[in-house]
Amino acid sequence: MSESSATDYLTVHEALHRIDKYTETGINSETIPARQSVGRVLSQDVAAQRDIPETDNSAMDGFLFLKNDLENGLRSFELIGEIKPEDDGASSPESGRCKRIMTGAQVPEDEVFVIPVELTTTTGSTVEVKDIPKRNPIRKKGEGYQKGKTMLAKNKEIRPYEIGLLIESGNKACRVKKSIRMAIQVTGSEVDEDMNTNGPVLSGLMETWPGVEIETHPVLPDDFDKVVDRMKELSGSADVVCTTGGISKGARDFILPAMKELGAEIIIRNIQQKPGKPITFTKLNGTLFFHLPGNPISATFCAEMYVRRVVRNMLELPHLNLKAVAANSLENHREEKTLFAPGKLFLDKNQRLSVRSKGVMRSHLLQLYRDNDVYLRLEPGTRYGKGDLIEVIPFSTGIDLS
Numbered sequence: 001m002s003e004s005s006a007t008d009y010l011t012v013h014e015a016l017h018r019i020d021k022y023t024e025t026g027i028n029s030e031t032i033p034a035r036q037s038v039g040r041v042l043s044q045d046v047a048a049q050r051d052i053p054e055t056d057n058s059a060m061d062g063f064l065f066l067k068n069d070l071e072n073g074l075r076s077f078e079l080i081g082e083i084k085p086e087d088d089g090a091s092s093p094e095s096g097r098c099k100r101i102m103t104g105a106q107v108p109e110d111e112v113f114v115i116p117v118e119l120t121t122t123t124g125s126t127v128e129v130k131d132i133p134k135r136n137p138i139r140k141k142g143e144g145y146q147k148g149k150t151m152l153a154k155n156k157e158i159r160p161y162e163i164g165l166l167i168e169s170g171n172k173a174c175r176v177k178k179s180i181r182m183a184i185q186v187t188g189s190e191v192d193e194d195m196n197t198n199g200p201v202l203s204g205l206m207e208t209w210p211g212v213e214i215e216t217h218p219v220l221p222d223d224f225d226k227v228v229d230r231m232k233e234l235s236g237s238a239d240v241v242c243t244t245g246g247i248s249k250g251a252r253d254f255i256l257p258a259m260k261e262l263g264a265e266i267i268i269r270n271i272q273q274k275p276g277k278p279i280t281f282t283k284l285n286g287t288l289f290f291h292l293p294g295n296p297i298s299a300t301f302c303a304e305m306y307v308r309r310v311v312r313n314m315l316e317l318p319h320l321n322l323k324a325v326a327a328n329s330l331e332n333h334r335e336e337k338t339l340f341a342p343g344k345l346f347l348d349k350n351q352r353l354s355v356r357s358k359g360v361m362r363s364h365l366l367q368l369y370r371d372n373d374v375y376l377r378l379e380p381g382t383r384y385g386k387g388d389l390i391e392v393i394p395f396s397t398g399i400d401l402s
């Protein structure tokens with residue numbers, strides 16, 4: 001079978017390639033208030049609606065003088081007024097006089113100079129200049145960005161910083177991509193609230209992903225007809241569905257038979273990897289389905305590795321290709337399977353990003369997440385010596401270098 005038509009037992013490399021080919025971009029957009037846009041993705045470039053700063057203004061609290069006076073050696077001035085940050089259209093003092101000025105207050109367009117209060121002495125209404133700083137502490141109009149110029153490019157995730165930029169630049173609203181509707185459907189007759197880790201862990205992780213709106217559904221028992229009905233329902237209502245459990249070879253693993261019954265397209269069936277080998281990727285009525293294995297580590301890993309990738313592809317967000325220096329040697333003896341091992345990042349004595357790993361994951365033990373922050377990708381039949389570079393895939397929750 002050629003790489004592009006194969007669906008079964010793909011290598012990790014082939015699976016990623018296939019996933020990238022399958023995901024479509026071009027999500028519709030909507031206008032929302034800038035203040036509520038955190039976690040969304042810009043669908044078009046944003047231009048500044050005003051210069052930042054809007055006017056020349058003082059970077060310090062101090063006094064405003066005519067530059068000429070200082071150049072002519074004048075050091076004693078009469079204080080004749082004050083310019084506050086909220087004042088518009090400030091005027092310069094006359095020769096021999098000065099004005100008090102506050103940080104952020106507009107300075108007039110004339111040749112003026114601000115001297116910080118620390119370099120002056122005030123007695124009554126007389127201001128003595130003790131010293132003149134080398135640099136005139138004035139922030140120039142438009143030095144941040146200019147009105148009409150693009151200050152945020154499309155396909156950018158909006159974080160709290162970008163909300164600040166939007167507000168500052170006079171953009172009260174912005175055009176963002178509509179959120180991807182992500183449904184999480186846990187399955188398994190044995191799964192009750194006391195043991196269901198997949199549901200809360202997956203929804204918690206996905207909440208940290210930009211551009212996603214999550215809906216969770218009650219646990220679905222291992223009943224073929226019920227599985228068929230639910231998969232059909234979900235295919236009409238969500239953009240992406242993640243099921244967990246019921247996808248390997250057990251007598252009650254009904255997910256794949258149900259998808260086949262419904263005529264779904266099977267895009268990937270099994271990936272040559274550990275953990276998460278049985279992962280299956282299908283499409284029904286335009287909805288993408290990731291059938292994640294039930295084992296808690298496998299479900300989580302597959303979501304981080306594959307579902308996150310699809311979501312980022314759909315939103316046209318870049319992928320992070322991160323490598324770190326191996327702090328210990330590691331080996332993948334298997335000839336076919338890629339192994340993903342948990343790893344802890346740290347900075348070595350030369351400040352290089354390094355990774356330490358105790359080796360392969362156990363698919364049922366969630367405690368590995370406590371002590372690690374990346375997955376290491378170990379290719380089949382490959383040995384990594386201490387000091388080699390290894391690809392790392394960070395957990396959604398971020399990297400902790402402390």
Ligand SMILES: Nc1nc2c(c(=O)[nH]1)N[C@H]1C(S)=C(S)[C@@H](COP(=O)(O)OP(=O)(O)OC[C@H]3O[C@@H](n4cnc5c(N)ncnc54)[C@H](O)[C@@H]3O)O[C@H]1N2
Nearest residue numbers: 186188195196197198245246247248249253293294295298
């Ligand atoms: N004969 C074979 N058996 C298995 C194979 C195989 O190739 N041949 N693959 C194994 C691998 S690898 C994995 S991974 C699991 C995945 O199986 P399923 O997706 O069918 O998952 P289940 O059997 O439903 O559950 C597996 C395990 O995980 C627990 N589980 C399920 N859901 C949850 C949940 N929401 N929260 C916490 N724990 C959950 C479940 O109770 C089982 O212990 O199959 C192997 N078997």
Ligand code: MOO
Nearest residue numbers: 275276277298363
């Ligand atoms: O691959 Mo399974 O995910 O080993 O437990």
